[in-house]
Structures are given as structure tokens and as C-alpha cells.
Amino acid sequence: MAGTAADGAAARSGNQSSQPQKAQSTRTVPDTAVLALLGSKDENLRTAEDVLDADLHVRGNEVSISGEPSEVAFAERVFDELIELVSKGNQLTPDVVRRSVTMLSASDGDSPNDVLTMDVLSRRGRSIRPKTANQKRYVDAIDENTVVFGIGPAGTGKTYLAMAKAVQALQAKEVNRIILIRPAVEAGERLGYLPGSLYEKIDPYLRPLYDALYDMIDPESVPRLTQAGTIEVAPLAYMRGRTLNDAFIILDEAQNTTPEQMKMFLTRLGFGSKIVVTGDVTQIDLPGGQRSGLKVVREILEGIDDICFSALDSQDVVRHRLVGEIVNAYDRWQAHQDGEGGDPARKTRFPEGRAHEQA
8 A cells, every 4th residue: 555655656746747847037127118118008018928938927017927948038038138128218019029039039049139229320310220130131231242132022121221221321421422223124115105205204113212212311302412413213224334433323123134234234333332232033024034133143143252142031021011921922832833843934924914933
């Protein structure tokens, strides 16, 4: 009987030791930062509860964290970063909470305080900052290299951040002018049937660049700077034969250049200039199955000093949350299509009638 009781005690002891040990921790928030940390109607706290596996409880200015040791340790890192952000006067939103968790979850473990507090450009009290680790690397690459390629899906801030760096460089007198370029893919065909001058015909292609400019420079200054040649917005075809010195040059929608056009553009680089090329290789509109110059250029220029290729992905989308999910859904669909033995370079006609080359 004694043996049976001992066996039972040993079994109970074994069961207890096999159960995962719970951990607990507390983080104290400065009184002045509690409301900013929790958010309106505790929306920041609810977001943290959704994206973290640890249990969270707030009493006064203390955040109690409990759960598996590894999850508690990770939640501690997250709240240390969030508390530091709000203590420095930065605005905390559910999106910032999600992005902070994503950054800290990554293998490189970038600090949200390093990424989310980096000012690229300030205007009227509003700061333009990178919102993801890849965006910060992209901005750093622009600072450190003469030619940078920003490649990624729609909504990742490729053009917007490049434009902010261009305006910053102009204001700091690092360059004398900004040149913004886009290919007008259909210029040889359909635009000729539209009424108006050449500038009126190509204006729809260049309008997104103007929109970003008006967001960063006083609207009344843009026409004056344009007339003076300090800011130039032009189609790619206008670059042939030019040498561009002391300029910050942005080629947008570069996936719609041919390899020959890409070579022509890159060789416009003059002394004291910087080039940023942006594009999305999954949205190619070139007619007749032509290969994109943006897809070819990496094979040609990879490894050359002072040229950097910066990649962004769906995690870097800063538009509506659904944009990232849409990008991922298309990537999965494309991978499935290619896995069925189709030609990856084939053209697919989408419902809106645009031909996209599948990478």
C-alpha cells in the first residue's frame, strides 16, 4: 500500500514537472505616458493583446505580463520599446504596435525606436518617417550610395520616401535641382489620339509625382520652382542625350522601361548627382512581351560598388491593411500557376484589361 502511495506521489510530481512553467513580469509606465500607451478606448492595449501570446493586465501605471517564459520575455521587449516611444513624445497607434511586434519578431530584430523615430523630412509639424525596417534600410541606402534601386509592390513607400529624400537634399543644398521621370509606356500609340499638347497628353503619367511634390513642398512654390528648372517632371524619352549634374534624379515605374531605356537613363548620371530607381516587377505594362529593364538591370549591375538594390515586400505596405493581403494573395496565386508548369514569362490578361508579366 505504501508503495502504491509513493508511486502516486511520484506520478503527481512528474505530471507537475511536465507542465509548462508560467512566468510573470511587470512593466512600469511613466504617469505622463499611460494614456498614450493605452490609446483611445484602450485600442493600443487591445492590439497588443491580439498580436502577443502573453496575457496582459493593466492596473494604474503598471502592465502585468504572464504566460510562457519565452512569450513573456518577448512581450517585455515589445513594451520596453513602446514605453520608450511614448516617453519621447511619439504618437502610438495600433499600426505602430503591430509594426513594432513585426520588427522585433524578425531575425535581425531591428529596434522600433531606431526605425520609427527617424525623420526624413518635416513640413508644417508633420514628419515623414520610415514605418518598417526595410524602409529604413532603403532610406539609409539612399544616403550611402549614388545609385539605388527600390523594388517592391504597390504601397511600400518606394517613390514617396525617395521624393522626401530628394526634397531634403534640395533644401540642404546638396543638389541644385530635382528631376522626376516616368516612362509613358503608350506614348507611341494611344496618346497620339488624345486632344491637347504633348504635355497635356503625358500629364496623367506624371500626375502621381506632382501629387507627392505638393505633399512635401508648399503648393504655391511648386510652379515657381518648376518654371525656374529647379524641379523638372518629364517623361523618360526626354532624357536622351542629356548629362544631369548636381541633381537628385528619380525614375519611377521603372518596370515599364526596356533594357535599352534603362541603360540610356543610367548613363545620364553626371557629377554631384544621385539616382533612385523605383518599380514593381509584378506590374509590367510593356507591350509585345518585351522584357523589363528593371528585371534585367540587377543581373548586370549586381556587385558594383556604390550601387545598391533595396527590396521591399508586403510587410512594408503602408496603405490600407488589405493592400498587403492582396499582394500576398496574388503572389500565392502566381506561385500556384507557375507550379502547374506554366511559362513564368507568359502574359495574363487581368479583368481590367491590363497585361501583366508574371515574374
